[in-house]
Amino acid sequence: MPLNLSERMTELVAQRFRLLGEPMRLRILQLLEQGPKPVNDIVASLESSQPNVSKHLQALCQGGLVSRRREGLNIFYGIADPMVFKLCNLVCRSATEHTRAQLAELDAAPSGTERKRAKHSG
Amino acid sequence: MPLNLSERMTELVAQRFRLLGEPMRLRILQLLEQGPKPVNDIVASLESSQPNVSKHLQALCQGGLVSRRREGLNIFYGIADPMVFKLCNLVCRSATEHTRAQLAELDAAPSGTERKRAKHSG
DNA sequence: GACAAACATAACTATATAGTTATATAGTGA
DNA sequence: TCACTATATAACTATATAGTTATGTTTGTC
Numbered sequence: 615m616p617l618n619l620s621e622r623m624t625e626l627v628a629q630r631f632r633l634l635g636e637p638m639r640l641r642i643l644q645l646l647e648q649g650p651k652p653v654n655d656i657v658a659s660l661e662s663s664q665p666n667v668s669k670h671l672q673a674l675c676q677g678g679l680v681s682r683r684r685e686g687l688n689i690f691y692g693i694a695d696p697m698v699f700k701l702c703n704l705v706c707r708s709a710t711e712h713t714r715a716q717l718a719e720l721d722a723a724p725s726g727t728e729r730k731r732a733k734h735s736g
Numbered sequence: 737m738p739l740n741l742s743e744r745m746t747e748l749v750a751q752r753f754r755l756l757g758e759p760m761r762l763r764i765l766q767l768l769e770q771g772p773k774p775v776n777d778i779v780a781s782l783e784s785s786q787p788n789v790s791k792h793l794q795a796l797c798q799g800g801l802v803s804r805r806r807e808g809l810n811i812f813y814g815i816a817d818p819m820v821f822k823l824c825n826l827v828c829r830s831a832t833e834h835t836r837a838q839l840a841e842l843d844a845a846p847s848g849t850e851r852k853r854a855k856h857s858g
Numbered sequence: 859g860a861c862a863a864a865c866a867t868a869a870c871t872a873t874a875t876a877g878t879t880a881t882a883t884a885g886t887g888a
Numbered sequence: 889t890c891a892c893t894a895t896a897t898a899a900c901t902a903t904a905t906a907g908t909t910a911t912g913t914t915t916g917t918c
Contacts, residue, residue: 617766617824624759624766626831627824632757636876637750644739644746653895666877668896678834687885687894697830701823702739702749708819709748712800758906775865788907790866809864809915 633677634701638662639670643698646680650692755799756823760784761792765820768802772814 619627633639641660645651653671657664671691674680681694741749755761763782767773775793779786793813796802803816 616769617821617828619762619766619824619828623828623831624762626835627827628757628759628762630827630831631753631823635750635754635757637746638876640741640746640750644741647738654893663878664895665879665897669876672896678830678837684885687892689895695830695834697826699739701753701826702741704819704823705749705752706739706741706745708800708817709745709752712817713748715800760906776863785908786865787867787909791906794866806915809862811865 630677633673633679634698636670638666639674640702642667642670642674643679643693643702646691646693647699650683650690652685652688652690654688656691752799755795755801756820758792760788761796762824764789764792764796765801765815765824768813768815769821772805772812774807774810774812776810778813 638660642656645656645659651659653664653667656671657667660667671680671682675682675691675694679693679695679698680691683690683692760782764778767778767781773781775786775789778793779789782789793802793804797804797813797816801815801817801820802813805812805814
């Protein structure tokens with residue numbers, strides 16, 4: 615069955631993908647996979663600044679990927695939608711496959727046969 | 737099993753998610769789900785400029801999500817990795833769920849704010 | 859060869875956002 | 889109340905990139 619997403623839904627889906635399109639946010643999600651953690655723990659683990667981590671957590675929370683819960687002075691963030699790991703696994707496999715294909719392509723290029731279009735590859 | 741992606745792999749996965757994080761690219765992918773199409777067809781269907789579509793196609797191609805094949809003057813682009821639709825479906829469901837949850841949250845607004853929204857029938 | 863069609867690319871503008879520093883807010887205990 | 893801790897936010901800079909206009913490149917036809 616074809617996707618055929620509405621315009622609105624396309625925007626929503628894109629927004630969600632963009633949320634996952636930042637290394638720092640992926641690192642945060644991976645950390646939280648071990649269980650809920652207060653902000654400071656995340657800051658310490660990822661060696662980033664506290665405001666930066668807070669901002670990313672805010673984005674993830676607003677996107678519904680993580681949840682927050684207060685506990686005294688600490689605020690614990692945790693995974694709200696475990697589907698993200700399924701996504702990451704799929705993409706990871708796909709990326710690996712693609713990289714492998716690229717290598718094979720280089721391998722299969724005999725030095726005699728040159729491409730007609732010179733790509734600006736270094 | 738936890739993800740535990742390497743730093744390099746995290747970057748790769750993020751890059752791939754970012755590739756999917758643009759509405760125009762999602763629209764292109766949906767179009768190509770019907771089958772390979774030359775650039776001009778895509779331009780006409782999406783009512784965007786030809787250079788813009790070309791640039792997005794270039795990005796998708798470089799990311800291994802679409803493939804290209806010349807046929808006379810035309811260049812046909814097609815889906816190279818159908819996994820993207822699986823991803824989109826997952827994200828679409830997740831986004832829908834999240835939106836529904838947000839509505840429910842507004843419904844349950846405790847303090848005197850008159851922010852009530854249409855409630856789902858009990 | 860000249861010319862046109864289909865596509866790619868360059869150069870630019872505008873916007874979004876990751877990260878920074880400084881400051882504000884909320885909870886805890888004296 | 890004040891001080892301290894944990895987190896959030898504001899204001900800013902720098903970079904990435906979507907879209908534009910103009911031009912280049914490849915292929916087919918004459």
